[in-house]
Amino acid sequence: MKEAAQTNDIVKISASNPVRTDCEFSRIVVRPVSIKGKACFQAEMFKGAQAFHQNIPPEELSDWIASYVQGVYKQTLFVMTDREVTYLTSSKGKVTRLEKPAAHEAVRDGNDRQKKYILNVGKPVPALADLGVFTQDGKVVAGMYDKFKQINRFVEILDDVFKSHTGKLTVLDFGCSKSYLTFVVYYYLTELRHIDAQIIGYDVKKDVVANCNALAAKYGYRNLRFEAADVSKDKLSDEHIDAVISLHACDTATDYALHYAVRHNVKYIFSVPCCQHEVNNSISAGQGDLDVLLRYGIVKERVSALLTDAIRAMTLEDEGYKVDVMEFVDLAHSPKNIMLRCVKTGKTSRKNAAAIRSLLEKYGFHQTLFELLNK
Ligand SMILES: C[S@@+](CC[C@H](N)C(=O)[O-])C[C@H]1O[C@@H](n2cnc3c(N)ncnc32)[C@H](O)[C@@H]1O
Numbered sequence: 232m233k234e235a236a237q238t239n240d241i242v243k244i245s246a247s248n249p250v251r252t253d254c255e256f257s258r259i260v261v262r263p264v265s266i267k268g269k270a271c272f273q274a275e276m277f278k279g280a281q282a283f284h285q286n287i288p289p290e291e292l293s294d295w296i297a298s299y300v301q302g303v304y305k306q307t308l309f310v311m312t313d314r315e316v317t318y319l320t321s322s323k324g325k326v327t328r329l330e331k332p333a334a335h336e337a338v339r340d341g342n343d344r345q346k347k348y349i350l351n352v353g354k355p356v357p358a359l360a361d362l363g364v365f366t367q368d369g370k371v372v373a374g375m376y377d378k379f380k381q382i383n384r385f386v387e388i389l390d391d392v393f394k395s396h397t398g399k400l401t402v403l404d405f406g407c408s409k410s411y412l413t414f415v416v417y418y419y420l421t422e423l424r425h426i427d428a429q430i431i432g433y434d435v436k437k438d439v440v441a442n443c444n445a446l447a448a449k450y451g452y453r454n455l456r457f458e459a460a461d462v463s464k465d466k467l468s469d470e471h472i473d474a475v476i477s478l479h480a481c482d483t484a485t486d487y488a489l490h491y492a493v494r495h496n497v498k499y500i501f502s503v504p505c506c507q508h509e510v511n512n513s514i515s516a517g518q519g520d521l522d523v524l525l526r527y528g529i530v531k532e533r534v535s536a537l538l539t540d541a542i543r544a545m546t547l548e549d550e551g552y553k554v555d556v557m558e559f560v561d562l563a564h565s566p567k568n569i570m571l572r573c574v575k576t577g578k579t580s581r582k583n584a585a586a587i588r589s590l591l592e593k594y595g596f597h598q599t600l601f602e603l604l605n606k
Pocket residue numbers: 405406407408409410411412413433434435436460461462463477478479480481484505
């Protein structure tokens with residue numbers, strides 16, 4: 232049991248059913264919390280209708296468990312991020328250890344369906360408390376629930392691809408901003424999946440980049456760094472890159488992320504575009520069947536956004552990617568909820584280019600990704 236308490240991915244420990252008559256508490260629950268930005272554990276100890284609390288520094292948890300839990304309760308459950316370990320203690324002191332894969336703590340979503348998340352409420356990602364997504368005790372901050380849903384879903388989609396990854400993995404995040412996603416992806420890859428991962432986040436805002444670097448340093452995330460760069464024109468990494476991610480990188484910043492991926496033979500792209508102004512600002516009616524969709528401002532804006540993403544997807548297909556265009560969260564959690572999930576197959580073609588070019592010429596609009604790749 233001491234050994235289980237030394238692992239660094241504990242989500243919850245609960246002990247119940249005392250085997251000893253001198254036991255003061257009927258039940259104990261221990262959870263990881265963050266107090267004044269410092270990670271520690273909090274034990275909630277139940278006596279009758281009362282609950283008592285004690286904070287335990289991580290380095291003392293193992294001894295604390297040995298003193299207050301081991302041999303005291305019939306059943307002690309350790310929930311880790313990837314497994315659950317149960318210790319059953321008989322009245323004669325015989326201990327049986329059982330282990331099974333984790334059934335992650337369930338969180339109810341708005342539709343009252345049970346959801347399983349990779350990131351769990353009650354187990355805060357340390358940097359996300361600094362960034363204001365989690366409270367110090369691991370609850371999602373009111374007003375940040377949509378962001379929590381987005382980053383959680385993003386990581387789930389990454390997990391489908393990377394859960395069994397071995398070896399190094401280098402990821403670029405375009406338009407990282409405050410870097411909620413970047414920190415979570417780094418935490419997920421390195422701490423939950425134990426992958427030798429490196430991430431570079433790019434954003435044009437120097438002050439934001441400086442804050443993110445300071446936060447990465449605070450948590451000793453030595454393979455996570457941020458660079459101030461305008462991704463449309465500055466020199467970016469020329470290392471081998473395995474995956475490009477972007478979550479709501481503004482307007483054509485998404486195109487430059489996709490363009491980088493194509494030009495650098497990046498195998499995986501996970502991109503959720505945002506504010507597709509380019510087509511909306513340059514498309515003109517009066518030329519054909521699409522005119523009915525361009526008459527009303529709001530309809531034109533939405534059609535332009537969808538047209539942009541359809542052209543991006545078709546262009547990536549021509550460049551040898553298998554592309555899934557998918558809703559990555561419910562619309563209620565973000566109106567910008569389409570993800571392009573792409574895997575390089577290497578089967579290039581020009582089957583979509585002619586149709587796209589014809590649309591561009593007919594309606595007079597610009598689409599950066601297509602134009603960069605089809606000069
Ligand atoms: C909505 S924020 C992204 C949010 C962030 N990815 C997240 O997950 O919370 C868009 C960011 O893209 C950045 N951006 C826009 N154009 C850029 C460019 N050309 N180069 C680098 N960053 C850019 C902006 O500075 C902004 O911080």
